[in-house]
Amino acid sequence: MIVGTRPEAIKLAPLAHALAAIGIAPRLLLTGQHPNLRPEDHGLGGLPCDQLGCAGIADPIAHAALVAAAIEPILDRDLPDLVIVQGDTSSALGGARAAAKLDFALAHVEAGLRSFDQAMPWPEEGNRIAIDALADLLFAPTEGAAANLRSEEVTGEILVTGNTGIDALLAVLGTLAPLKPQARRLDDPLDILVTCHRRENWGGGIEAVAAALIELASERTARVEVIIHPNPQVADAMRMLFAREPGITLSPPTGHRGMIERMRRAELILSDSGGVQEEAPTLGVPLLVLRERTERPEALAAGNAMLVGTSTEQILADVRRLHRDRAALAAMARPSQPFGDGHAAPRIAGHIRRWLLHRDQRSSAA
Structure with missing residues (x-):
């Protein structure tokens, strides 16, 4: 093996x-x-x-x-x-x-x-x-x-x-305490979790995503947590882009259990990760995929995910829409099992x- x-x-x-x-x-x-x-x-x-x-x-x-x-x-x-x-x-x-x-x-x-x-x-x-x-x-x-x-x-x-990634996800979920419901007002910022590390997004892609996140945080559309990837090239770029930005929290790399705990607490995830595309539908967490193409179209077909790429304008438009339209957000949050x-x-x-x-x-x- x-x-x-x-x-x-x-x-x-x-x-x-x-x-x-x-x-x-x-x-x-x-x-x-x-x-x-x-x-x-x-x-x-x-x-x-x-x-x-x-x-x-x-x-x-x-x-x-x-x-x-x-x-x-x-x-x-x-x-x-x-x-x-x-x-x-x-x-x-x-x-x-x-x-x-x-x-x-x-x-x-x-x-x-x-x-x-x-x-x-x-x-x-x-x-x-x-x-x-x-x-x-x-x-x-x-x-x-x-x-x-x-x-x-x-x-x-x-x-x-x-x-088998869903096997691993469900095994971890079985050890976690149930989430307590959170009282939220319609105008509250969305709690957004972000990961971005794929080679195709290095450089301009990550910079465009960062620009969108900074604007969303500054206008209080979102509270943003960015999980820093272990790759030093990606990590250094993220720290530079988000230095001293209020409303954006940079978190160190986390293990599988820690990542699942963060994902299930989020209202919306932005990620280019393949594993996250598999796990988010099972968890019932809406996902915006930071890629132009995906090899996991089942998440899109299930209604839990949308392809948005790394365009600053597209990310802003979709997050703002989901912030306003909580019914659309809730429709994406219905758990499904497209990957097993x-x-x-x-x-x-x-x-x-x-x-x-x-x-x-x-x-x-x-």
């Missing part, structure tokens, strides 16, 4: 537990893309683990090659029955390439997501297309993702399972067990 980033760890932890529960405890391979990632912080403690130390570098294509080269000798040593990667990071691509080169079976968790634009996001769109072309088992979170895979005529087996019911991990584990049994049976017959 290849893990390079915090989101990968969060989404693979439910699967690791589901596999262990049926006697298929996985071995972890931490690439080091997020250098301070500790398995025990994400429910992955206690599993056998190798650490590669391939910290993320500026060139994600070069990083994928670095990861692949570091993984190959470990695969040669361990001779795994199956290599599992998740999502679209350079760690996932590196793991997939290493498995394919050495002819080990490959499973892709969260397969089939497509924005249909190689630049948005880059390099993630190309990464996931490449991984899906190599995979033997493709675990699509939605029917739409599965349809994308069928249209590409991938050679692996396509299975619709739901998204919280049982994706045991489904995937069951498919993996079946696949391994059938493979063994085919080998015996041969």
